[in-house]
Amino acid sequence: MTTLLSRPAPVAVAKPDPAPPKRRSRRWIGTLATPVVVFVFSSLLTFGLGALSPSNPAAAVLGETATPADIARMNHEFGLDRPLPVQYVDWLFSALRGDLGRSYFTTIPVADSIFAALPVDLALAGLAILLAVLIGGAAGIGAALRQGGRLDRTVTAVASALGTLPPFVLGIGLIIIFSVLLKALPAGGYVPLENGLGQWLRFAILPALALSLDIAASIARQLRTSLVGQLGENYVTGAVVRGLGTRRVLFGHALRNAIGPALTVLGIGVPMILGGAVVTEKIFNLPGLAQLALQASGQHDVPLIQGTLLVTVTVVLICNTLVNIAVLRLTPQGKR
Amino acid sequence: ACGDGTVAGPGGTAGGTLKWGWSTVTSWDPVTSSAGWDVHLLSLVYAGLTKLDEKGNAVPALATGWKYDAAGTTLTFTLRPGLKFSDGTALDATAVKKSLERGRDFPKSLIAAQLANVKSVTAPDATTVVIGLAQADYQIPNLFAGKTGMIVSPAAFEADATALATKPVGAGPFTLTAYVQNAKATLTRNPDYWDAANIKLGGFEAYPLPEPATVVAALQSGQYDVAQIPGSQVEAAKAAGLPVQVIPSLVVAVLDVNIAKKPFDDPKVTEALRYAVDRAALLKTAQFGHGDVAYQPFPKGYAGYSNSLEGIYQHNPDKAKQLLAQSSYGTSPVEVVITTAKAEGVPEQLQSQLNAAGFKATIEVIPQAQATQLVYVQHSKALFVDQFAGRDSAVQAFQVLFGKEGLMNPGRQTPPELADALAKVSRTPLDDPSYPSVLQAATAVAVKSMPNVFLYSVPRILARRANVSAIPEFTAVQRFEGVTVS
Amino acid sequence: MSTLTAVRLPSARLALSVLAVVTFLAVAGGTVAPHDPLLQDPDLALRGPSLIHPFGTDYLGRDVFSRLLAGTGTTVVAALESVGVGLALGVLPGLASLWLGRTVEWVLLRAVDAVMTLPFIVFAIAVTGILGNGLSQAMVAIGVLFAPLFFRVTRAAGLSLTRAHYVEAAELFGASRWRILRTHVWGKVVPTVAVTAAQATGGALLAVSSLTFLGIGVQPPAPTWGGVLASELGFLSQQPWAPVIPAALIMVAVAALNALADAIRPGGAA
Amino acid sequence: MSTLLAVDGLDVTFDRHRVLADLSLHVQAGEILGIIGETGSGKTTLARAVVGLSPVRAGRITFEGTDLTALRGKARRAWRRAGQVQYVFQDPLRALDPQHTVARIVAEGLVVAGTLDRAAIDARVRAALAQVGLDQSLAARLPGQISGGQRQRVLLARAVALQPRLLLCDEPVSALDASNRNHVLRLLADLRDRSGVTVVVISHDLSSLAGIADRVAVLYGGRLVEQGPIGRVLSEPRHPYTALLTASAPSVRREHPIPARALRPAPDHRPVAAFGPDACSYASRCPFATQACVTAPSTAGSEWSVACHHADAWRSRLAVGAMSTRRTA
Amino acid sequence: MSAVLRVDNLHVSVGGGSGTSSAGAAAAREAVRDVSFTIGRGESVGLVGESGSGKTLTCRAVLGVLPPGVAVTGGGIHLGGGSSGADVELTGLDRRGWDAVRGNRLAAVFQDPASYLNPSLTVGRQLAEQLRLKRRLPRNQTRAAAVELLAAMGLRRATAVYDQYPHELSGGMLQRALIAIAVAGEPELLVADEATTALDAAVQAEVLDLLRQLREERGLALLLVSHDLAVVAEVCDRVAVFYAGEIVEQGPTADVIANPRHPYTEALLRVASLGDWRRRDLEVIPGRPPEPGAMPVGCRFAARCAHATDTCATPVALSTVDDRQVRCHRAATLELVGA
Numbered sequence A: 001m002t003t004l005l006s007r008p009a010p011v012a013v014a015k016p017d018p019a020p021p022k023r024r025s026r027r028w029i030g031t032l033a034t035p036v037v038v039f040v041f042s043s044l045l046t047f048g049l050g051a052l053s054p055s056n057p058a059a060a061v062l063g064e065t066a067t068p069a070d071i072a073r074m075n076h077e078f079g080l081d082r083p084l085p086v087q088y089v090d091w092l093f094s095a096l097r098g099d100l101g102r103s104y105f106t107t108i109p110v111a112d113s114i115f116a117a118l119p120v121d122l123a124l125a126g127l128a129i130l131l132a133v134l135i136g137g138a139a140g141i142g143a144a145l146r147q148g149g150r151l152d153r154t155v156t157a158v159a160s161a162l163g164t165l166p167p168f169v170l171g172i173g174l175i176i177i178f179s180v181l182l183k184a185l186p187a188g189g190y191v192p193l194e195n196g197l198g199q200w201l202r203f204a205i206l207p208a209l210a211l212s213l214d215i216a217a218s219i220a221r222q223l224r225t226s227l228v229g230q231l232g233e234n235y236v237t238g239a240v241v242r243g244l245g246t247r248r249v250l251f252g253h254a255l256r257n258a259i260g261p262a263l264t265v266l267g268i269g270v271p272m273i274l275g276g277a278v279v280t281e282k283i284f285n286l287p288g289l290a291q292l293a294l295q296a297s298g299q300h301d302v303p304l305i306q307g308t309l310l311v312t313v314t315v316v317l318i319c320n321t322l323v324n325i326a327v328l329r330l331t332p333q334g335k336r
Numbered sequence B: 001a002c003g004d005g006t007v008a009g010p011g012g013t014a015g016g017t018l019k020w021g022w023s024t025v026t027s028w029d030p031v032t033s034s035a036g037w038d039v040h041l042l043s044l045v046y047a048g049l050t051k052l053d054e055k056g057n058a059v060p061a062l063a064t065g066w067k068y069d070a071a072g073t074t075l076t077f078t079l080r081p082g083l084k085f086s087d088g089t090a091l092d093a094t095a096v097k098k099s100l101e102r103g104r105d106f107p108k109s110l111i112a113a114q115l116a117n118v119k120s121v122t123a124p125d126a127t128t129v130v131i132g133l134a135q136a137d138y139q140i141p142n143l144f145a146g147k148t149g150m151i152v153s154p155a156a157f158e159a160d161a162t163a164l165a166t167k168p169v170g171a172g173p174f175t176l177t178a179y180v181q182n183a184k185a186t187l188t189r190n191p192d193y194w195d196a197a198n199i200k201l202g203g204f205e206a207y208p209l210p211e212p213a214t215v216v217a218a219l220q221s222g223q224y225d226v227a228q229i230p231g232s233q234v235e236a237a238k239a240a241g242l243p244v245q246v247i248p249s250l251v252v253a254v255l256d257v258n259i260a261k262k263p264f265d266d267p268k269v270t271e272a273l274r275y276a277v278d279r280a281a282l283l284k285t286a287q288f289g290h291g292d293v294a295y296q297p298f299p300k301g302y303a304g305y306s307n308s309l310e311g312i313y314q315h316n317p318d319k320a321k322q323l324l325a326q327s328s329y330g331t332s333p334v335e336v337v338i339t340t341a342k343a344e345g346v347p348e349q350l351q352s353q354l355n356a357a358g359f360k361a362t363i364e365v366i367p368q369a370q371a372t373q374l375v376y377v378q379h380s381k382a383l384f385v386d387q388f389a390g391r392d393s394a395v396q397a398f399q400v401l402f403g404k405e406g407l408m409n410p411g412r413q414t415p416p417e418l419a420d421a422l423a424k425v426s427r428t429p430l431d432d433p434s435y436p437s438v439l440q441a442a443t444a445v446a447v448k449s450m451p452n453v454f455l456y457s458v459p460r461i462l463a464r465r466a467n468v469s470a471i472p473e474f475t476a477v478q479r480f481e482g483v484t485v486s
Numbered sequence C: 001m002s003t004l005t006a007v008r009l010p011s012a013r014l015a016l017s018v019l020a021v022v023t024f025l026a027v028a029g030g031t032v033a034p035h036d037p038l039l040q041d042p043d044l045a046l047r048g049p050s051l052i053h054p055f056g057t058d059y060l061g062r063d064v065f066s067r068l069l070a071g072t073g074t075t076v077v078a079a080l081e082s083v084g085v086g087l088a089l090g091v092l093p094g095l096a097s098l099w100l101g102r103t104v105e106w107v108l109l110r111a112v113d114a115v116m117t118l119p120f121i122v123f124a125i126a127v128t129g130i131l132g133n134g135l136s137q138a139m140v141a142i143g144v145l146f147a148p149l150f151f152r153v154t155r156a157a158g159l160s161l162t163r164a165h166y167v168e169a170a171e172l173f174g175a176s177r178w179r180i181l182r183t184h185v186w187g188k189v190v191p192t193v194a195v196t197a198a199q200a201t202g203g204a205l206l207a208v209s210s211l212t213f214l215g216i217g218v219q220p221p222a223p224t225w226g227g228v229l230a231s232e233l234g235f236l237s238q239q240p241w242a243p244v245i246p247a248a249l250i251m252v253a254v255a256a257l258n259a260l261a262d263a264i265r266p267g268g269a270a
Numbered sequence D: 001m002s003t004l005l006a007v008d009g010l011d012v013t014f015d016r017h018r019v020l021a022d023l024s025l026h027v028q029a030g031e032i033l034g035i036i037g038e039t040g041s042g043k044t045t046l047a048r049a050v051v052g053l054s055p056v057r058a059g060r061i062t063f064e065g066t067d068l069t070a071l072r073g074k075a076r077r078a079w080r081r082a083g084q085v086q087y088v089f090q091d092p093l094r095a096l097d098p099q100h101t102v103a104r105i106v107a108e109g110l111v112v113a114g115t116l117d118r119a120a121i122d123a124r125v126r127a128a129l130a131q132v133g134l135d136q137s138l139a140a141r142l143p144g145q146i147s148g149g150q151r152q153r154v155l156l157a158r159a160v161a162l163q164p165r166l167l168l169c170d171e172p173v174s175a176l177d178a179s180n181r182n183h184v185l186r187l188l189a190d191l192r193d194r195s196g197v198t199v200v201v202i203s204h205d206l207s208s209l210a211g212i213a214d215r216v217a218v219l220y221g222g223r224l225v226e227q228g229p230i231g232r233v234l235s236e237p238r239h240p241y242t243a244l245l246t247a248s249a250p251s252v253r254r255e256h257p258i259p260a261r262a263l264r265p266a267p268d269h270r271p272v273a274a275f276g277p278d279a280c281s282y283a284s285r286c287p288f289a290t291q292a293c294v295t296a297p298s299t300a301g302s303e304w305s306v307a308c309h310h311a312d313a314w315r316s317r318l319a320v321g322a323m324s325t326r327r328t329a
Numbered sequence E: 001m002s003a004v005l006r007v008d009n010l011h012v013s014v015g016g017g018s019g020t021s022s023a024g025a026a027a028a029r030e031a032v033r034d035v036s037f038t039i040g041r042g043e044s045v046g047l048v049g050e051s052g053s054g055k056t057l058t059c060r061a062v063l064g065v066l067p068p069g070v071a072v073t074g075g076g077i078h079l080g081g082g083s084s085g086a087d088v089e090l091t092g093l094d095r096r097g098w099d100a101v102r103g104n105r106l107a108a109v110f111q112d113p114a115s116y117l118n119p120s121l122t123v124g125r126q127l128a129e130q131l132r133l134k135r136r137l138p139r140n141q142t143r144a145a146a147v148e149l150l151a152a153m154g155l156r157r158a159t160a161v162y163d164q165y166p167h168e169l170s171g172g173m174l175q176r177a178l179i180a181i182a183v184a185g186e187p188e189l190l191v192a193d194e195a196t197t198a199l200d201a202a203v204q205a206e207v208l209d210l211l212r213q214l215r216e217e218r219g220l221a222l223l224l225v226s227h228d229l230a231v232v233a234e235v236c237d238r239v240a241v242f243y244a245g246e247i248v249e250q251g252p253t254a255d256v257i258a259n260p261r262h263p264y265t266e267a268l269l270r271v272a273s274l275g276d277w278r279r280r281d282l283e284v285i286p287g288r289p290p291e292p293g294a295m296p297v298g299c300r301f302a303a304r305c306a307h308a309t310d311t312c313a314t315p316v317a318l319s320t321v322d323d324r325q326v327r328c329h330r331a332a333t334l335e336l337v338g339a
């Protein structure tokens, strides 16, 4: 209504407003509400996985001295004797309050373990995303501008090759090159950000690189494709004919519209980065979430597995929502 | 990145921080810790009444000395005066009493079985602790040198026992200041430690066992100062100019055999298994030759090591075949499932060796955590590829391996002659001149009568950076007295 | 570009020949191997390439060449298994989301979003951690995670078609929904799905090797490409060149799949 | 002549946006009816409503007594298979399956109908291609391999193959150059002449439309503003919008009875009243609008009808100066 | 009259290798051959011809935005000097040189206006950008100037239009907005390639009026392209008739229409909009023009020409009589009918 009122009232609108205010706000609501629904779906999946587990945690924990009475007591202590829906709701609401239960084996609160490990992943993923965007963006733009040229062919070839490389090979390759041969960077380990950016970077750069190259390759390819597509669009010709200059045409116009698919790739890349972290963390000996998951998995530590999954999923959801908001802000339908 | 900050505390000088790539703990509470490895890290923050010297003999620690009565059922420890826990509370006889009693009585205690023989603990005065035993047992000072005897601050466990899992309070050489589960433990020197004068390190950082493929690079780049490396990396470490120490340890590779399950319910099959195994070949693959072929649970040089057992089950596939032919299975291949947590390496090789000796072996992989459940609790596996980490006390080791309730005795049967031999060991004071021969006799009985197949000893191979002084070679718990980082 | 003309591209032909060899090995693998892939000889462990052992021997003295040949089957089957699961769980719901009304569409979309938030390897680890360690469990988990990919691709391909005027035209002729699906939709969805399947197979190969590297899903001594690679990595200091061979094998197979996907991609192989 | 298609009181609404309002239009059997109007005035929507592709909110569409708006499901499919009414889409490239050959595309309707065998269908396809002047050699080509004019003809052939009674052509010539445009329009005239098909053509090109059509209907803002015999409507338009259209049509001869400028609202034009949704659809842009135009005008006349409150008066209000202003050459 | 644009013997070739068709892609084909025309200050020149006759390629060559694989292979394009700048030879200009010329001295509008604007930026922003860049207006003045310019293009509610996105405007409004952007830098020449073809008659007339008005008020020279002779007749002083990549006739519009000298011009006149509403048989030009690469040696129109004789198979040059140019062997003898 507001847009209609702001115009001289009597003038009939020849074309319908393609995105009336209602629909626009609905799009925003969708962008913000969907993650909540998805979170519930994901939490169900996560919880269901635990519920499916055939191993009895109590028996596993109690080990050699287990008696049926002990097991029953332990089950009660873990709340495993209640109906599944009750367990789920309780688990979810506790989780929302930051309580993810206690590890079956160490009785350490799962949340403590996770939140000790999470900063590592977040810092690393952040750096990896930054690297992916910088490397992938530069390569993609370069390739698109020199379409068919040597740079384009190189970028395409390198990007394809990176996509065919098992991630751990990449990690070990980086270690061999930068640590063993060049002796420039540590082969593994981690120093938290609090110890200073420089220190942190020395340890984080190789794993972040290992994590990001794959995504960088996808971003480069995607950006190249969509940018080539955009550069072929009439409006680019229009901007060129207006004499706007190459840089302006590229950064002010074409890139703006080409970036959407690349952002989507990035959105998909976040779970890949967090997922890929398992291998990377193992190789570089990083105290991250994925190591925790691997450990927990080896022990069938259901609360810890569920906790790591849920937290990872939440991080992914937040990242995806941010990407969606970015996409929404870049497209005209979402503005105003 | 080392040498950051030198701390000079009372009772001695202190150097840099040592970064140790080895393992982390399942829990920082010795009472609920569930892995044998934990003892190494726990001994950094906890101290016991006794400790083991490099040969495995109990020597004074928190206690300056101890005395058995004539019957061997009452043991009196004398504590050092003025001891303190890291939380500042006093470590006196009452604290020791409470700590030991918790180990015995706490419902979730995993060391209760070891303390079952402890009838009473009394504290007549601040520096005297009297242990009353149900039966004579001269192994207690050794037992108390390990996880079982670690003294935990009563103030801490009375306030919040579960918090101990991440926030230990003991009186060890170091204090835990930061901990990320499965990732990193940061410790600083404890100036109040009774033996602080010998602790030259200002701090300690413990990391999980590194990847074999990158461990040497990690040492070179300074990620670790010391790391445990697999045998395969020894040459690489040496080539990289890193000093390597191969420290004999109590750890021994072993096959847990369940004689209650097919095919090992037939003694001939069990016997055949002993000859079917080519220990030397396994040692070569698993350790690149570092360590020794083993036929018994103790390493050479240990009091219980019996010379008579050397080479007793030499690899002899033909003999194994013969024995199988004599068994109830006749000449058809005997099917056997090798259960393991990680199939690569020894189990694969074992499979091939058994198949060459008339078995038909398949491999089954179960997660490490389930192994406890399936092998030790449910006894549902016939053959499990295992490692025995050794125990501070020889009798304790026997109990775990061969006792009726022993973890690694899935068949749950102990021949009477072995029980007798063991009882005799317990009754023999450690300083008795006959002790070694009594112990060795028991070893011989056990190896001949029990189905466990010992394979090879697993030394602790440590590679370190040149700026770290040599690591003292303790067989049982690794200690760091005198180690310096420059 | 039709699938047939795509095959005339040199890259596609090369890719197809590589895949033909891989397929042959997957079927015949063990029988063409010069040695028993399980035969151990610890005295010959970790030897370099020779006439008898062209790719050298592994830590148990087994012939690496034979192990790689024999491992093709397991590896390929595992990858195909996960892609099959992904196809089954992705394509039909993808089409259903277009035809079965808004509620079904909404629920399916949210479910797919949810699955998409799960990080690949972590999820596979969790599944094996909870359901037990086996190649099938792991690959089913990977397959579940592939499902959204197929769902989206199918849906995207189908979505433009529901708005295509030629589909409307067919409706105007009184064509049934099934007929439209068959004549107008299928032909456009299948190539897209095929492209995705080819790429996903490559992705699955990488996932298998990552999982085996982490010790998940393999059952030694049975050889797999990823398993051979992972174990060679443990002896990097003895044989720095050794991991290159299985890694190259994986790379070539994945690259062939990607090249094939590019070639048959609707809209040309630019 | 009898009424073949009757559209009565048609209302089409997309997302609360009323695209067609109370529209009534009758098509006589055997005639060629042209539909003109500005972009977005609802021409396509009207044609699609007839074949059941627009969401009809109110009104009736009857074809020889069959109420098409009432058809659903099986009945509608059966009716469609009979092929009596054919709609020729606006954009030929989007309306042709890129993977099907010309022959297959043209045959599709016949195959779906299922009444003919393979040979008979082939014969019909050949005949249809010949009818629209396409070489038989094109039958094996894909839509991407033929020119724009040829695509337009394939679209026509597909409709013609079903031997429809009514052909609805949506801007069949907008994308074509003048020669091709005339070619296709002539084809439609031929079809009507030879097979008696009734044709509705939507077009922007008044001049060539006038060459073939019998009647014309003018749409503005979702309403029918004028309809009648094309020659008379275009030469003496009674609705100001029709007049504007004819005056705007480019011509090689530069003569217009009324210059377009006189019929356009002045740049500083302010509507005399607030025209709501129920007003005359043209009122807000009409230089002749008055307070009377706040209500929709009724349609007067049968053979030649016009919806304007000032149908007879607006000419007299043309500014005298505007009349004499001729463009400088 | 000083020339704003002079095109001399322009040749444009297509298919220089970028794989448009698989066979014979290597051989470049001439799509525009020997095209020359001049546009004076404030003059408007129309290019007409059937689809594919090379009009667009000629325009794009002038603007320096030929598609990939298409290139100028001969001749020159000369931007005349005068008040606003030096003489420039456009062929072989470097990127910087083009940026200085485009938007400042020559500008363009095209057929599908919506696609020539960035869909994700408001119309106003794109116009403001142009004003800032090409007229060096300070940031705080651009909005007012832009709104004023939009209003000058006959857009009602110019302030509202400023803040709208391209997809929110109708085709006619968009074309006006594009013209506003094009003239923002006060160029001397505007190239309008089929700028009104997709619009309905009423809107087309309005836009043509606008172009006429710009010409009169600002002295803007126009190069107008259409396949409809009627559209050109409405606006242009002179017309060049294209056929198969060549100019076949050129001269003052009124003359050419009244008195065509080339049979193709006559044919175009017969199919053009007449501006009367009689019922009649619609005329067509039979046959199809030859494709680039398969051009006949002689007169390219001969195959479709009713007047063709044997001589038409020999090459024919452009002959100039007064201010008319004709490319026909029989131009002198034929009696052709005008409109």
Ligand SMILES: Nc1ncnc2c1ncn2[C@@H]1O[C@H](COP(=O)(O)OP(=O)(O)OP(=O)(O)O)[C@@H](O)[C@H]1O
Pocket: A014, A015, A016, D014, D015, D017, D019, D037, D038, D039, D040, D041, D042, D043, D044, D045, D046, D090
């Ligand atoms: N599916 C739809 N959803 C929403 N609005 C629509 C839809 N189809 C058409 N419209 C709107 O209905 C109005 C009439 O559109 P229609 O296509 O019928 O016009 P037209 O007269 O055919 O125009 P043109 O000359 O451009 O083809 C337009 O404003 C258009 O935006």
Ligand SMILES: Nc1ncnc2c1ncn2[C@@H]1O[C@H](COP(=O)(O)OP(=O)(O)OP(=O)(O)O)[C@@H](O)[C@H]1O
Pocket: D177, E014, E015, E020, E031, E049, E050, E051, E052, E053, E054, E055, E056, E057, E058, E067, E068, E069, E070, E227, E291, E292
């Ligand atoms: N990018 C290109 N690659 C190859 N050939 C091209 C390309 N662009 C145009 N052509 C060819 O060049 C010739 C002239 O094309 P041009 O676009 O200039 O024609 P036009 O007169 O503008 O036609 P229309 O009226 O259809 O716009 C045509 O035969 C066309 O097929």
Ligand SMILES: [Mg+2]
Pocket: D043, D044, D045, D090, D170, D171
């Ligand atoms: Mg339309």
Ligand SMILES: [Mg+2]
Pocket: E055, E056, E057, E193, E194
């Ligand atoms: Mg053109």
